[in-house]
Amino acid sequence: MYRQKQLPESIKQPRVVIIGAGFGGLQAARALHKAPVRVTVIDRTNHHLFQPLLYQVATAALSPADISAPIRHILRKQRNAEVVLAEVTGVDLQRRRVVMGHRSLPYDYLVIATGASVHYFGHSEWQAYAPGLKSLEQARAIRQKILSAFELAEMERDPQRIEALLTFVVIGAGPTGVEMAGAIAEVAHKTLATEFRHIDPRQAHILLVEAAPRVLSTYSERLSRKAEQSLTRLGVEVLTGQPVTNIDDEGIYTGEKRIAASTVLWTTGVQASPAGKWLEAPMDRAGRVKVMPDLTVPEQPAVFVIGDTALCEQDGKPLPGIAPVAMQQGLYVAATIMRKVRGEQEIPPFHYRDKGSMATIGRSHAVVQLGPLSLTGFVAWLAWLMIHLLYLIGFRNRLLVMLQWVWCYLTFQRGARLLTLTELETRKPELEKIA
Amino acid sequence: MYRQKQLPESIKQPRVVIIGAGFGGLQAARALHKAPVRVTVIDRTNHHLFQPLLYQVATAALSPADISAPIRHILRKQRNAEVVLAEVTGVDLQRRRVVMGHRSLPYDYLVIATGASVHYFGHSEWQAYAPGLKSLEQARAIRQKILSAFELAEMERDPQRIEALLTFVVIGAGPTGVEMAGAIAEVAHKTLATEFRHIDPRQAHILLVEAAPRVLSTYSERLSRKAEQSLTRLGVEVLTGQPVTNIDDEGIYTGEKRIAASTVLWTTGVQASPAGKWLEAPMDRAGRVKVMPDLTVPEQPAVFVIGDTALCEQDGKPLPGIAPVAMQQGLYVAATIMRKVRGEQEIPPFHYRDKGSMATIGRSHAVVQLGPLSLTGFVAWLAWLMIHLLYLIGFRNRLLVMLQWVWCYLTFQRGARLLTLTELETRKPELEKIA
Numbered sequence: 001m002y003r004q005k006q007l008p009e010s011i012k013q014p015r016v017v018i019i020g021a022g023f024g025g026l027q028a029a030r031a032l033h034k035a036p037v038r039v040t041v042i043d044r045t046n047h048h049l050f051q052p053l054l055y056q057v058a059t060a061a062l063s064p065a066d067i068s069a070p071i072r073h074i075l076r077k078q079r080n081a082e083v084v085l086a087e088v089t090g091v092d093l094q095r096r097r098v099v100m101g102h103r104s105l106p107y108d109y110l111v112i113a114t115g116a117s118v119h120y121f122g123h124s125e126w127q128a129y130a131p132g133l134k135s136l137e138q139a140r141a142i143r144q145k146i147l148s149a150f151e152l153a154e155m156e157r158d159p160q161r162i163e164a165l166l167t168f169v170v171i172g173a174g175p176t177g178v179e180m181a182g183a184i185a186e187v188a189h190k191t192l193a194t195e196f197r198h199i200d201p202r203q204a205h206i207l208l209v210e211a212a213p214r215v216l217s218t219y220s221e222r223l224s225r226k227a228e229q230s231l232t233r234l235g236v237e238v239l240t241g242q243p244v245t246n247i248d249d250e251g252i253y254t255g256e257k258r259i260a261a262s263t264v265l266w267t268t269g270v271q272a273s274p275a276g277k278w279l280e281a282p283m284d285r286a287g288r289v290k291v292m293p294d295l296t297v298p299e300q301p302a303v304f305v306i307g308d309t310a311l312c313e314q315d316g317k318p319l320p321g322i323a324p325v326a327m328q329q330g331l332y333v334a335a336t337i338m339r340k341v342r343g344e345q346e347i348p349p350f351h352y353r354d355k356g357s358m359a360t361i362g363r364s365h366a367v368v369q370l371g372p373l374s375l376t377g378f379v380a381w382l383a384w385l386m387i388h389l390l391y392l393i394g395f396r397n398r399l400l401v402m403l404q405w406v407w408c409y410l411t412f413q414r415g416a417r418l419l420t421l422t423e424l425e426t427r428k429p430e431l432e433k434i435a
Numbered sequence: 436m437y438r439q440k441q442l443p444e445s446i447k448q449p450r451v452v453i454i455g456a457g458f459g460g461l462q463a464a465r466a467l468h469k470a471p472v473r474v475t476v477i478d479r480t481n482h483h484l485f486q487p488l489l490y491q492v493a494t495a496a497l498s499p500a501d502i503s504a505p506i507r508h509i510l511r512k513q514r515n516a517e518v519v520l521a522e523v524t525g526v527d528l529q530r531r532r533v534v535m536g537h538r539s540l541p542y543d544y545l546v547i548a549t550g551a552s553v554h555y556f557g558h559s560e561w562q563a564y565a566p567g568l569k570s571l572e573q574a575r576a577i578r579q580k581i582l583s584a585f586e587l588a589e590m591e592r593d594p595q596r597i598e599a600l601l602t603f604v605v606i607g608a609g610p611t612g613v614e615m616a617g618a619i620a621e622v623a624h625k626t627l628a629t630e631f632r633h634i635d636p637r638q639a640h641i642l643l644v645e646a647a648p649r650v651l652s653t654y655s656e657r658l659s660r661k662a663e664q665s666l667t668r669l670g671v672e673v674l675t676g677q678p679v680t681n682i683d684d685e686g687i688y689t690g691e692k693r694i695a696a697s698t699v700l701w702t703t704g705v706q707a708s709p710a711g712k713w714l715e716a717p718m719d720r721a722g723r724v725k726v727m728p729d730l731t732v733p734e735q736p737a738v739f740v741i742g743d744t745a746l747c748e749q750d751g752k753p754l755p756g757i758a759p760v761a762m763q764q765g766l767y768v769a770a771t772i773m774r775k776v777r778g779e780q781e782i783p784p785f786h787y788r789d790k791g792s793m794a795t796i797g798r799s800h801a802v803v804q805l806g807p808l809s810l811t812g813f814v815a816w817l818a819w820l821m822i823h824l825l826y827l828i829g830f831r832n833r834l835l836v837m838l839q840w841v842w843c844y845l846t847f848q849r850g851a852r853l854l855t856l857t858e859l860e861t862r863k864p865e866l867e868k869i870a
Contacts, residue, residue: 044856046582046854047852047853063498063500064855065853068853070630070852073852076629076630082632083632084590086590086866101866103869136855137855137856137857155519155520192507194512195508197518396848399838403835404831407831407834413508413831415832417482417500417505418480418500419480420571421572422572434538
């Protein structure tokens with residue numbers, strides 16, 4: 001018979017429940033490692049996901065495991081921490097419990113770091129045609145879409161269908177869109193260039209469609225220009241100032257113009273997790289919870305919301321939904337909880353220190369914005385590589401990602417070009433159309 | 436408009452169609468690289484899979500992409516070869532065409548190398564409870580089953596349910612079963628040992644159940660004994676001479692004895708692909724096509740069957756379903772096709788040269804059988820490592836697998852411990868049972 005493990009005598013320490021083990025939640029949990037509290041991290045998957053490299057999984061450069069680290073493993077030595085694999089369905093503010101279906105957990109302090117999902121601006125029907133990139137599953141689905149488009153084109157004989165199959169539209173020219181478009185261009189023009197017999201992948205069209213007048217619109221105009229130049233050099237057609245008005249299974253419309261494309265990807269529009277609804281707290285249109293200067297929810301001094309789930313304004317502008325913001329917020333919340341546990345009354349407000357933002361555009365090019373400073377080209381790209389390796393969790397992941405980058409850089413190859421049977425099943429209707 | 440690629444002038448060379456890009460099919464295709472023939476390789480996935488390491492994907496040591504290589508990439512420089520991604524549904528012997536749904540391809544020579552799938556000896560209902568290990572998807576499903584069993588046990592409070600969740604039954608003590616059981620023991624007793632707070636993974640039961648009187652029954656008795664000793668040392672309970680009489684969603688029966696287990700894996704019983712039915716050729720009970728001494732189908736001198744799909748007897752015994760047999764057959768078939776193309780009448784029969792067989796049992800142990808010679812322990816294990824790295828296709832895969840092995844060896848960690856949202860969905864019924 002199985003012997004139940006002896007638990008340490010239940011000590012009357014405050015319970016900190018953290019929902020979500022992304023950048024913010026994990027940072028908060030780790031920063032509490034010496035605090036006299038019991039930490040419970042709840043996540044609906046078993047791993048921390050390094051989202052900034054998700055586009056490399058979607059474009060077959062890396063394997064899902066390379067950018068994931070098991071949460072249990074990260075926190076295994078943190079004696080005051082426990083990990084719960086569960087999907088949170090609500091928060092009972094009255095009874096101070098986190099609800100996970102028919103189970104629930106009590107908290108004294110609650111940190112909500114549940115991130116965001118893809119948002120289609122009221123056109124949820126577009127989701128079926130233009131997948132977003134927020135989870136490993138979505139990354140695998142996009143990889144399947146890209147790789148199988150070339151395979152279908154190879155079988156197809158109708159030139160018009162071939163053209164649609166070899167047209168890739170990336171909607172949204174933020175960092176993810178720019179990175180995706182650059183990577184797809186490399187897949188088509190380099191990786192697959194010589195591997196087909198009936199089509200020439202180098203003839204693929206990669207379009208980056210953006211409603212705003214320029215790419216990377218949160219960066220300086222100079223960097224936008226540089227980024228657009230790099231994209232064009234990579235063979236990406238950049239269409240700015242063109243809001244998408246419709247998407248269906250055969251392509252997109254921008255205004256009256258129709259672009260026939262078998263692969264359409266959605267990298268714009270973010271919807272915060274349903275945390276705001278759980279809390280019945282004031283939200284903005286993207287569903288982000290409007291937080292107080294100390295990142296708590298109004299009238300809930302024990303409930304913090306951080307990362308992409310929070311609307312946190314600074315100097316009159318909302319902070320962007322990027323990892324550094326979430327991480328600094330996680331650290332701040334951990335410090336604040338420690339202050340509160342010690343009985344301190346004075347809580348200094350959260351202040352984000354801008355350490356810059358960066359996007360990479362294909363091989364050897366990147367743009368870095370650091371306040372008024374900006375960096376482009378090869379140096380920026382090296383900085384991008386270093387920073388991303390540094391923040392990746394785990395020696396194994398760093399080593400494997402670095403090696404695959406080196407290999408990819410030298411050979412133009414991508415190591416995770418997998419199309420499984422189940423994935424191909426999703427293309428069956430199109431396969432059957434081929435004569 | 437898309438410009439159709441100019442195809443080289445269709446030369447009147449014989450068309451060799453190879454179905455399946457496993458060890459046999461790929462070897463045949465590559466060996467024909469200088470032959471005056473047009474080679475078409477058809478596979479239903481886009482990659483060659485290194486099946487001997489599939490159990491390491493199933494036990495979270497490697498990522499799917501690490502043991503897969505895109506077929507197009509392998510054959511990209513072979514001018515006379517073309518790759519078709521399609522599922523073959525039949526063969527039209529009269530009209531000499533391979534049928535893929537509503538499409539078909541003509542052949543002059545046909546090589547069927549479609550492998551085998553898992554067989555449940557007439558109990559196909561067991562498949563739902565005891566997945567087999569033949570594809571990447573099955574490997575991912577097993578990984579999900581193993582990892583989520585520990586997660587569910589961590590949540591569960593009923594000691595009996597915890598015991599069932601921490602019981603892992605591997606059915607079949609051939610090489611795959613032995614390797615699986617050893618790897619699961621390492622996951623439980625080492626990798627996860629300190630990562631849970633409510634359960635102790637070291638208390639997990641790993642059972643290896645075999646109907647035959649000894650493990651690795653195709654090896655010498657001495658090696659069987661050695662393997663069993665190694666397994667016991669790893670904490671695997673070996674039950675030989677115990678045929679499984681039933682499997683359901685709560686465990687297995689061997690005779691009257693019931694073993695409650697949440698995870699049951701099936702590594703015995705192999706069913707050849709439906710090639711025999713396509714050809715209406717004589718088959719054995721496992722569905723393998725009985726081939727002539729030159730590996731052709733009786734009365735079909737242009738149709739070859741090789742690898743796990745063929746029943747090829749030598750010295751009165753059928754050759755085993757292992758990679759070296761398939762590879763030697765692939766080479767032989769390529770040479771035979773070249774002879775036939777040259778108009779030679781004398782075709783020497785196929786002869787398998789036994790280069791030995793090997794199985795690994797956890798870290799630092801393996802058994803190698805080389806005719807009457809046998810090798811065990813650390814030296815055998817090093818031989819196993821070398822041979823497997825050597826036969827893995829692609830420099831990247833070799834490097835990544837080697838590094839992950841070194842890392843795994845030094846840290847006891849496994850890098851591909853992923854549980855995604857969709858995977859967890861499959862455990863929902865059990866999750867809901869937990870109080």
